[in-house]
Amino acid sequence: MRTFYYVHTGHRIGLDRFRRAAAILNSLQDEDITLLTSDYRIAQVARDFGIEKSVGIDVVRNIPQISHNGDKLIFDSEEANPLMLEDMREYFSAFVRISDDENDTKSPKEFLISPYLKGEGICNCVAVDDGFFGDFEKSVELTYFFGDDDYEKDLEKHFDFIEDLKPNLQLGFYYFLDYEDMLKEKFADHFEFEEYDVMIKSTKILLTASPQAVLDSLAAGGKPIYFQREDYTRTFVPYFEKMNVPVIENYDKNQLLVIIETIENRKYEQIEQNSNKIAHFIKESLNL
Template identity: 30%
Template structure:
C-alpha cells in the first residue's frame, strides 16, 4: 500500500491535494493500491471531485504512522516540521518519498526527494498534473481570477484597488470565509463556486492565478496563463513557471497585468508531460 500525505487547510489551501490526486489517479489506473491522507474533510471532498475514491483525515505529518503500517510506502507532500518523525518513518516504512521544501533541500535520512529540477536517478520530478487537463477544450472567453483555495489574510480585499481596475470573474476558494463573498462580489463581474474548478480551468481562455499548481493545469489546458507572484507559499519555484512560458506579475502590479492581458496569446509547444511513475512503481 502506498500512502500520500497532502498538507491541507484554511491557511495552506489545496494545492498539495490537487497534486496528490493527480499522482494517485495515475497510479490507481496502473493497479497500485493507494490511500490519500489529508488534514480535514473539506480537502477530502475536493479530492473526491478530482477522482480520488477514498481519503483519511489525520492531524499532522506526525500522524502518518497512525494509519500506515510498517512495511508500507509513503509520500510526504508538506512543509510542516516533522519534529524528528522522519527518522522513524525511514526506519519503519519500505519507501519514503517527500517533496523538497526549496532548491537547497537535501535528503537527510535516506528518503527520496521529489524535485523541480530532477535530472538524476536519485530523485523524482515534482511537477505532476492530472491527465484530465491534457485534453484541451474549446475555450469560453473570460478572464478568470483564482487566488487559491484559501485567502486567510484577505489578500483580495486588502488590494481591492488592484481588482477594481479589471473586469475579471472570480473562482472562489474552498476555504473562503462564509461572509467573504458579499465583499468580493463588488470587485468581480461574476463569482463561481469552488465545485466548478475543473470546468473553469479547462474552459477559460485566460486565467490569472497565484496558485502554481493551477497555473500549470491551466497552461496544459491551453489557456493564456498569468501567474500573480505574491507573498505566499508556493509548491513550485517561479523559475519553473517561467521555464514553461507562464507570464509572471510580481505583486499586485496593475500596469504589468494590463500589459500581459493586452498581449496576443501565442501558443508555444507544451513541455508538460504526463507524470512517469516508473521510479515509484519499480520500488513498491
C-alpha cells in the same frame, strides 16, 4: 503492509498539494493507496476528485497513529524538519517525497519527485491530471483565482489590482461563507469551487497565485499569469520563468496590464503529460 499518501492542506495553506495528489492518484487507481490530509474537511470530499480512500489526521505528527512500521509513504509537505524526515525514512519501508525546492537534495533512503532535480532515484517532472490535456474552447477571456485559501481576506484588500479588468472569479475551498457572498457581488460572474475543472478548460487568460492552477492551465492550452502572494512559497518561480510564464510581485498593476496587452505574443513552453511516468516511478520505488 499499506501505502499512504500525505499532503499538507488547510485554510492557511490552500489545496495545491491536494490537487497535485488527485492528479497522481488518478494515475494509480489500480493501487490501494490511502490519502492523508492535514484537515478533515477536504478529506470528506476527496471522493469528488476520484480518491476512494482519504482520512483527515489534523497534523503531520499523527501519521504514525494510522500507519505501522514498515508501511509505505508518499509525502508532500514542507512541515517536517530534517530529523522528522529521517525518522520517516526509517519508519517506512519505502518513502517517496515530493519537493518543489530547487536547492533540495535527495537522501539515500528516499525517492524524490522534483521539477528541478535529476539523477538516480529522482523523477524530474510536474504532475497534472490527464483530463486537462486537450484542445478546449476558450469561452472566458480572463479569470482570477486567488487560491483556495484567503484567511486574511487579502483578495478584498487588493481588489483594485483587478477591479477594472472585469475578470470572472474562481472561488476557493476555504473561503468563509459571508466572504464568499461578498466576493460574488463584486464580480460580474464566478465559478464555484466545484467548477474548477470547467474554469481551467474554458479560460483563456488565468491570473492566479496557485502554482497548480498555472500548470493545469498550461496543459489546457491557456495563458496563465502567476502572481506571487506574500504568504505563499516562492519555490515555483524559477520553474515558471523557465516555462515563460509571466510572474508578478507586489500586486504590480502596471506590469499586469502590460502582460495582458502583449500576451498574444508570448510563447509559453509546452508542459509534458507525465502521468504514466510518475505512476511508473512510484510503483517501482514503492515496489507496488
